[in-house]
Amino acid sequence: MTxxxxxxxxSELMRFGKAELFASIAGCEGRVLACETIGITQPLLGDVTNAEYAASLGADILLLNMLDVRNxxxxxxxxxxxxxxxxELKRLTGRVIGINLEPVDPQAAQCNAGTLWEMSPGRLATPENALRARDLSVDLIVLTGNPGNGVTNEAIVDSLRRMxxxxxxxxxxxxxxxxGAGVLSQSxxxxxxxxxxxxFMDAGADIILVPAPGTVPGITVESVHAIADDVHARGRLLLTAIGTSQEGAxxxxxxxxxxxxxxxxxxxHHIGDTGVPGMALPQNILAYSIAIRGERHTYRRMASSVNR
Structure with a gap:
């Protein structure tokens, strides 16, 4: 048993393959925290990566947003x-590392030129970029969209099949x-x-991402629970996400x-990266962790040495 x-x-996490990681997450019964961070912005602590900071506050999974796999x-x-x-980030944090890749539909994309969210070829959800991510030692790829980039559910399905x-x-x-990621018809x-x-599951998704209840208009506990039942019935996992800057609430x-x-x-449980530019407010990462699993598991994650 995993x-x-x-x-x-x-050291145990570093030996996990896909199947072991999936089973290890499932065994936690809703007590896994994924923190999204941005690596291209100025880190909050200056000379420490935002990912390391999030790990120190109890994150189990570090999800790197806007990481260009070509650079x-x-x-x-x-x-x-x-x-x-x-x-190197894995060595420093001892955590599971994921990245976001974006299945952009050119017909739905808004103009993000000159903004933080401006797309680059190495962030597109393509098979070539997925292979690069694997070679970089990424554990998890999340197909999702940043604001205004025009990611549609149809494009996600197509990218999933190819990946x-x-x-x-x-x-x-x-x-x-x-x-909505810039798609008003899917908001x-x-x-x-x-x-x-x-x-998404038919196309190969192991994990289904949905907005956390209370983060997007109309997304309720009941609506997410209905999707969760379907996901669990097919032996997959559900990830709820705060992607609406409420990580700064x-x-x-x-x-x-x-x-x-x-x-x-x-x-x-996912908490987003723009409470302040680059990651959630530190106190909110800690509060989220304690809310879903208590102080014992939170402080154990925080205190356990990466040399173990």
Missing amino acids: KRLLDCTA PVLQALPEVAPEQRIR RDVVGEDLLLAAGKMH GDRIMTRADAAA DVSTIRRIALMCKMAGADI
Whole structure:
């Protein structure tokens, strides 16, 4: 039986393949925290990566947003060759590492030129970029969209099918949207339907991503729970995501969202990267972790040495 992620040391996690990681997450029964961070912005602590900061606050999975697999930039990381940067981050944090790739539909994309969210070729959800991610030592690819980039559910399905064929045996594949991503026809309670979740699973998704209840208009505990039931019936995992800058809200709001996600059936709890530019407010990461698993598991994750 695979050891649950809550109890794993850094050295144990580094030996996991896809199947072991999936089983390890599932065994935690809704107590896994994924923190999204941005590596291209100035780190909050200056000379420490945002990913390291999030890990120190209890994150189990570090999800790197806006990482270009053709030129992976992580500000404040020690100087290593580009192809070694993810491995170096793993060495420093002892955590599972995921990245976002974006299945952009050119007909739906808005003009993000000159903004933080401006697309680059190495962030597109293509089989070639998925192979690069695997070679960089990424554990998880999340197919989702940043604001205004025009990611549609149809494009996610197409990208999933093509990625499944090249890395589906090696990496966990997650898919879904945290917000409309610039597509008004797929906003609010139309962001993710049960039919969308089924299509993603048919196309190869191991994990279905949905907005956390209370983060997007019309997304309720009941609507997410209905999708969770479908996902779990097919032996997959559910990830609830805060992608609406509420990672910068007050602690009481974060605790309420965390418990709603628990009630809805989340296996992985995601907290976004723009509480301040680059990551959630530190106090909110800690509060979320304690809300879903208590102080004992939170402080154990924080205290356990990466040398174990």
